Every structure is written in C-alpha cells, then in structure tokens.
C-alpha cells in the first residue's frame with residue numbers, strides 16, 4: 001500500500017492549492033480525484049480545452065491553469081480518475097482506478113471534495129431534457145456542446161454565468177426564469193457593506209447581466225408555481241408571475257438554485273456537522289484552518305462551506321500549512337506568519353457571501369416539494385411518501401431510509417438527503433439539526449465486485465467481501 005504524509009481527496013482549487021503548499025513544505029502528497037484531469041468544478045478540463053472554447057468560458061476559467069501547472073512538483077503524486085469510496089481509521093483511503101480497487105494511507109487526510117448542486121425538485125424535473133445548470137456547463141466545458149432552445153430556471157450567480165457562456169457559444173437560452181424576489185433583494189441590501197467590499201464580484205455580476213441584456217435574453221423574476229410540462233420529454237416551463245400564468249416552450253431545461261457542501265466523506269468519518277441557516281445546508285464543524293475534531297482530518301474549500309473558488313484556494317493553503325505544522329514540517333510561528341496574509345485575503349473573499357446568500361435564496365417550493373414530486377430519483381421516493389412516514393412516527397432520515405429506501409441508491413443520498421431532512425423537520429416541527437441527516441457509510445460511491453477482486457491481495461481488506469455494491 002502506498003503511503004504519503006498527506007492524502008488529499010479532490011483536485012479542485014482547494015485540493016490543488018493545498019497539494020502544492022504542503023509539498024513546498026516538504027510533505028509527500030497523494031492527490032486523488034475522480035476526474036480525468038485536475039481542475040475541479042470551476043476549472044474542469046482547463047488544460048485540455050481548445051483556445052476558442054476557453055475564450056468563451058472566460059478569463060476566470062483559464063486562471064485555473066496557474067493551479068494545475070503548480071502540481072508539477074516532485075513530491076506530488078496526482079492520481080487522476082481515482083474514485084474514492086472509503087476513508088477509514090489510520091488514514092486508509094480506498095479508491096477505484098482503471099477498473100481495480102486500491103488503497104493509499106496518509107498520516108493526514110484533507111477532504112477537498114467541493115460542492116454539489118442543490119437538486120431542484122419541481123413537478124416534471126425527472127423528464128428527459130431536464131438537467132442541472134452545472135451539468136449543462138460540464139457539457140460546454142468538456143465537449144463544447146450548448147443545448148438548443150434551453151430555458152434556465154432557478155436563482156443564483158451561476159445561472160447568469162452559464163447563460164452568458166451559452167450566448168458566447170452561439171446558443172443563447174430562450175429565457176431565464178428566476179425565483180428570487182424584490183423582497184430578497186431588499187433583504188440583501190442590509191449586507192450592502194460586505195457587497196461593496198466584494199465589488200469585483202458585483203462588477204462581474206453586473207457585466208454578466210449586461211451581456212444577457214445585449215443578447216436579448218428575457219429575464220422573468222419572482223417566478224412561482226414552476227412546473228415542467230412534457231409527455232416523453234420536457235416541452236415547456238409553466239410558472240406564475242405576480243399571479244399571472246406564463247409558459248415558455250423549450251426543448252431543454254437547466255435547473256439551478258445554488259450549491260451545497262459535498263459532505264459525504266466527512267460524514268462517513270463521523271465529523272460533526274451543523275445546519276447553516278444562511279446557506280440552507282449542513283456544513284462540517286471546522287476551525288479556521290479547516291481542522292475537524294478528528295485530529296488527522298481537515299476539510300477545505302466548498303466542502304467546508306460555500307465560499308467560491310478563490311476562497312477554496314486560500315482555504316486549501318491554510319489547511320496545508322496547519323497540517324505541515326502538525327506533521328512537524330513547520331513551527332507554529334512559521335505557520336502563523338505564512339498564514340497571516342492568507343487570512344486577510346480570505347476575509348475579503350468572503351465579504352460578499354451574506355449579500356449573495358440573501359439575494360439568491362433557494363427556491364422555497366423546491367425545498368419542500370409537493371407530495372407528488374419525486375425527491376429520491378434512485379429509488380423513486382416522493383415527497384408525500386416522506387410525509388406519510390413522518391405521520392407513521394418516523395423521526396429521522398435513517399428511519400426514512402428503512403421505511404422506503406430514500407437515500408439507499410447509488411448516490412447514497414447525495415441528492416435527496418437535504419430534502420428528506422427538510423420534509424421530516426417540517427412534519428415533526430424539529431430543527432434540521434435535531435432531525436439530523438443520513439448516516440453515511442462506505443462505499444461512498446459504487447464499487448463493483450470485479451474492481452474489489454482486482455485489488456492487490458496485500459491491500460485487500462477482508463471486510464470488503466461483505467459489500468453489496
């Protein structure tokens with residue numbers, strides 16, 4: 001089994017920056033990521049993309065090459081295409097790569113697994129032709145494909161970015177159907193001070209909106225009662241604006257109402273999590289270095305709380321400095337001196353967050369969907385099923401899983417977990433913290449028996465023989 005001082009899971013801005021910072025302090029680093037190339041969500045495929053497509057995706061995208069190039073350091077081993085499915089005591093990390101399972105051990109483990117798009121379960125969201133805006137963006141980044149006759153629905157800055165990227169790719173969306181209201185904007189203005197400190201982001205947002213205006217993309221704000229119509233596939237989006245019924249015919253629907261930390265790995269290690277009321281999601285409990293109560297496990301980047309790519313990069317560097325100190329490569333004084341300017345930058349990066357969180361809250365109707373709406377796509381569990389389990393006395397998500405398999409499919413609750421918590425909390429009158437979340441156990445991602453059988457015998461763990469997927 002390979003051994004490293006530090007094993008990092010996730011080669012996005014947080015993981016890449018942490019890898020280089022730790023290696024520069026003399027640590028040996030193994031960086032694992034399921035993607036074929038480094039970059040994470042924001043810089044996906046940045047080293048591979050043709051220049052014409054890179055220009056359309058914008059300068060903030062190609063900026064990621066600074067981080068991917070910095071991985072060329074002797075002490076960093078980057079294992080691309082490595083899907084991590086278990087992290088256990090003693091820093092043993094199990095993953096699948098090239099069709100075979102393998103393991104690597106780290107004296108310390110850094111989780112930099114990023115964010116997931118918050119699923120937006122509205123009637124019709126499971127029809128073919130409907131996907132998340134992030135999935136649409138992945139098609140654009142990796143293959144240069146932009147959907148035709150698409151409508152973007154939801155709230156948040158990523159929606160504007162994707163819409164502009166589609167305009168530049170020659171396939172502008174037919175419309176943006178946005179759920180935030182003028183009351184949300186008024187609430188956000190209470191955080192105007194922070195927004196002004198984050199003026200580069202405001203300026204970027206305004207320039208994206210100006211580009212959409214110039215391209216003639218209509219924006220419908222304050223949309224309610226959103227329904228995706230279609231028999232065999234999505235054909236139109238129906239919604240209400242100030243009580244009036246509207247309908248936009250289309251072929252593709254991109255849904256988006258924010259991103260949430262990808263907490264599966266941290267949860268599988270028993271790291272405590274807390275409900276973040278401003279961001280409407282759970283986040284792991286970490287200190288300002290990303291350290292958890294598990295002394296050999298840190299979390300950095302969006303996985304520790306949504307802050308964006310720059311904040312993720314800085315968070316990765318801070319975690320690496322703290323880990324280097326814990327492993328004896330830096331004194332406390334050296335760590336603090338190197339970290340001081342990073343903390344200042346992090347404060348500046350985070351200043352705009354309260355404004356954005358208030359201006360673009362997730363669509364309330366999709367947080368507590370109607371009874372008929374499917375919330376767990378893997379097992380086809382509907383919102384009404386969860387409410388029925390609550391009426392039968394079910395108090396928490398783990399019981400709901402036993403009642404009706406919500407969260408038991410291949411995604412292991414990554415997509416329905418928050419909806420199950422919200423529905424049970426609503427039904428029982430408890431807080432999300434009291435209701436809790438699914439207990440996450442390995443395998444975090446599906447692993448086949450063939451992949452386990454192909455694992456080198458020395459590394460094979462007998463407990464794995466009992467896994468059923």
Ligand SMILES: Cc1cc2nc3c(=O)[nH]c(=O)nc-3n(C[C@H](O)[C@@H](O)[C@H](O)COP(=O)(O)OP(=O)(O)OC[C@H]3O[C@@H](n4cnc5c(N)ncnc54)[C@H](O)[C@@H]3O)c2cc1C
Pocket residue numbers: 009010011012013014015032033034035039040041042043082083084085112113114115116117133134135137158161259262300301302303307308309312444445
């Ligand atoms: C779909 C999507 C698109 C986004 N697009 C943009 C954008 O265009 N612009 C922008 O400013 N922000 C974007 N964001 C927000 C964004 O993710 C950033 O804030 C930033 O990338 C966070 O950096 P990170 O290093 O924390 O995580 P990420 O960049 O998300 O990197 C996490 C990495 O961990 C890997 N990973 C996760 N689980 C495992 C596992 N079990 N095994 C192996 N590898 C694993 C993932 O493959 C990923 O490469 C997007 C978010 C999402 C979800």
